[in-house]
Amino acid sequence: MFIRFNKAYEYIPYYCDVKNSLLTIALLLFFVPSRGQTSGIDSVYKLGKSEKNIRKKLLLFNESIAYGWYYGDYDKAIRYGKESLKLAHKYKQDSIASLMDNNIGIAYDYKGDYSQALSHFYRALRVAERIKDRDNEAYILSNIGLIYNNEKLYEKALEYHQKSLKIRREINHKKGISASINNLAIVFMDQKQYEKAIHYYNQSVAIDLELKDSIGLADDYNNLGVCYQNKKDFGKSEYYHLKSLEIKQKLKQNLGIATSKLNLGVVALKQGQLAKAGNYLSEAETLAQKLGTKEILKSVYQSLSDLGYEKKDFEMAYDYLVKFREIEKELDNEENIRKQTQEEMNYTFDKERETQRLNQLATALENKKKQEQALIINWAIAIVGMLILGFSFVLYRRWNEVKKQKLIIEEKNRQVEEKNHEILDSINYAKRIQTAILPSNQLRERVLPEHFVLYEPKDIVAGDFYWLEETKDSIIFAVADCTGHGVPGAMMSVICHNALNRSVKEFGLRDPGLILDKTREFIVDELSKEEEDIEISDGMDISLCTWNKDTNEITWAGANNPLWIWKKESQDIMEIKPNKQPIGKHFDMKPFTTHSVELQKGDRIYLITDGYADQFGGPESKKFKAKNLKNLLVQISNEKINQQIEILRSTFFKWKGDLEQIDDVCIMGIEIN
Structure with missing residues (x-):
């Protein structure tokens, strides 16, 4: 019921090939909105349509596709991508066609359509290998590795991530090296090798701090939070999820914000903090519905069902479990990765156990309705109200104490981070001195x-x-x-x-x-x-x-x-x-x-x-x-x-x-x- 972030899907503008035209740059800066405004995909696409030079036109079209998946407008990114691909093939612009196929594959992956995603990734990879575009080749290999990891084909996932890491080290692409190390850590985490995963995540954090890559750090902190969550170290898990959420909110990453709030809701639920869990999960549900991300929405529904069960609100638990099963059925019926691997898809939970639980919840709800009587309900409300009032007072005092401790911990962590920055800067300066001799x-x-x-x-x-x-x-x-x-x-x-x-x-x-x-x-x-x-x-x-x-x-x-x-x-x-x-x-x-x-x-x-x-x-x-x-x-x-x-x-x-x-x-x- 948690979500971890890969770092293969990087938003990379390709303005470098357009910069020779001052007029084009001026228009681009005028039309492209700030991060978080999905209307930017239309602005960039329209700018591409008005461009006369075919290569510049196609690069702007590719930019609009990346803009679309980056800000959650997946359907429009796919539609624009397929239209642009036809033009790229017509003019035999293979390098740009490979970039477009890769971006379309990312949009399909975020929608949960793994079969279409993998089809576009492999087509992009064949072209990148043929034209020896090593940077793009490494990027695509990493994306394929993520698909295989989602399907629990860990050996295949490791194979593709290691191929990607090797290329990125050979071309000294530090941001890509960080992404590949992060994705290797995800595979180890999914195999429950948590210490090994944390070791790799920390390597990725060190590189992203050096590069001052806020987007990369947000993903690193999110994944560390998930790893500690799996280890049942909920204090550290919450700390890293909050750090990730803070960065994503500054960047206005709606998909990342929805993911962080889902993860924070799960952590709160694990710790019995039901009110906090409800707030986080409700916010995640609203954002996931707006974005149309089925995978996140599925996890949100399952967590809200668990929350209802813990609160003894069987009607809530039942309703969300039904929603969970419906969206699971939608995802199950769509074309998926098993058409590529000829194996059946592995599910994230035991269907038989969930069916039994559904029947138990339905029976409990029916029994409760039969037993409810007005007098008993009124007495129960009065007693519960008094208990809640007393318990709320205790919780409020405890909350104040925790808040003070949290402020102290945050200050200590800030001091440690500053000291780490100073040490890393000193070592890098020492490298300059050693290189000079x-x-x-x-x-x-x-x-x-x-x-x-x-x-x-x-x-x-x-x-x-x-x-x-x-x-x-x-x-x-x-x-x-x-x-x-x-x-x-x-x-x-x-x-x-x-x-x-x-x-x-x-x-x-x-x-x-x-x-x-x-x-x-x-x-x-x-x-x-x-x-x-x-x-x-x-x-x-x-x-x-x-x-x-x-x-x-x-x-x-x-x-x-x-x-x-x-x-x-x-x-x-x-x-x-x-x-x-x-x-x-x-x-x-x-x-x-x-x-x-x-x-x-x-x-x-x-x-x-x-x-x-x-x-x-x-x-x-x-x-x-x-x-x-x-x-x-x-x-x-x-x-x-x-x-x-x-x-x-x-x-x-x-x-x-x-x-x-x-x-x-x-x-x-x-x-x-």
Whole structure:
């Protein structure tokens, strides 16, 4: 009897393709009403009809369809959509036709017509795949996943949501990433994996706070409320539903407002707060009838029937149960998703139990009417009135106490949210600083031959970093892994980066072993504060090369991280072992060994940290391992060096799947030419 919100259906204006015409923009801003006014669909559609340029015309038509479902005018959105589709096909505007099919599918889904929704989604998907519109492809995949989840086909739902998330991560669409994570959480919640669902919802909240996405936050809070409701933690559930409702009311989202009031009514009913439940459910009923949303209306009727039952108002319970069964029958008779999957639709409650309950309510109502007599009713009213008066006084005092406590809690939550914003802003600023110390793309392209750098931090800031310095006679480059990741790792990376710079620039060292010796000396000295009785054993693992530009000789030294060399002649990878000691405090510190490396034209060298090989994933959730990484590099050796990065990245994320990344990843590959 609750409603959760997906985040695949995003209202995305496409004004960007129309902005070349100042007159069009002026008209659009004049005619399009503010959020919440459904007449805007007609204004945008009329504006499209007056446009002469066919592409601009179709984009405005598509905008009107999205406007319609966003503000609850589903029938008009479908009618305008089908008319516009004919024109898009006539002029072979495939990309816009795909957008239109997707928006029409959303309108059908909100109406509860899953068969038509899925038909339009798949048609839109085929076009998006053919024209390689990856953003729209991810959006449609997510919409299909939502349909399958509604039908309890959880494996299919997860499959489509994970496909969508993969694309959105590859194109770095943060708002889409948040939507896909939210939709994965919905699937886990529907499978009663509540802790896992809450973990994913909180990830979505963090992204939406960063993006300042009010619409996304409203959905996040709504879904957290539903999750806590299922866990029977009604206090937290009510808190998150109220936060969601507040945002939706500011945005004038009628569908979202109806949903939040239904959910708040269910929570109040679960807690025995019958008057509050009645108010919320009545408001939800009025709004749902106005919007014509059958799914919400069905849940409202069921909840109002339960409310009547709890109040012993059997006539109310009976009337709403009859309405519930009628609308359920309407939805059952409509074409639905099972025509696509060839399986029977699963219902949200036990029909046999509801039929038995209907008979019991009818019998109770009949018995009550027979037993009612005027004198008994009058006495009952008088007694009940006195009880209500006394109970109301107690409730009023309790309400005042709860109201005061609520204000205190809200203030504390506001302070916590402000502090979280400050912390997140600080970490993002730290990321800018850490990015600034990394070698620029221009420097790498200028001083290095064919190469790539795969750099995938686990968190916003990282403990891994790559380093490059050009001197008069040498090019010195390295890949390093500092102790920890996130903020502690990032702080260590700045210390270690500075120590490397001093060793080369201040002391003029070129020999890799001597550079690591001097770097260790700086780091140990920096982290040892004897006067304060503080001693820190943190440090870094590193793989460092010096390339003499005059002699073309390459020398190397490593601390715990090896050097891999792919020989063109043998088509295999050889490994040079590092010193088994870190750049930092160690029980047996020895000088680092410098190795001379003989290379031929076409040979490749790889500097790596352990994050890639240590990542858990695959069908058995095991580590990827260094051996498999070597095999992968051999398998893709026929690819150009600067094209290997995409294969390595896609393999990593496919292996990881929806598991958490456990460490930072950094790999540098260089081809000798």
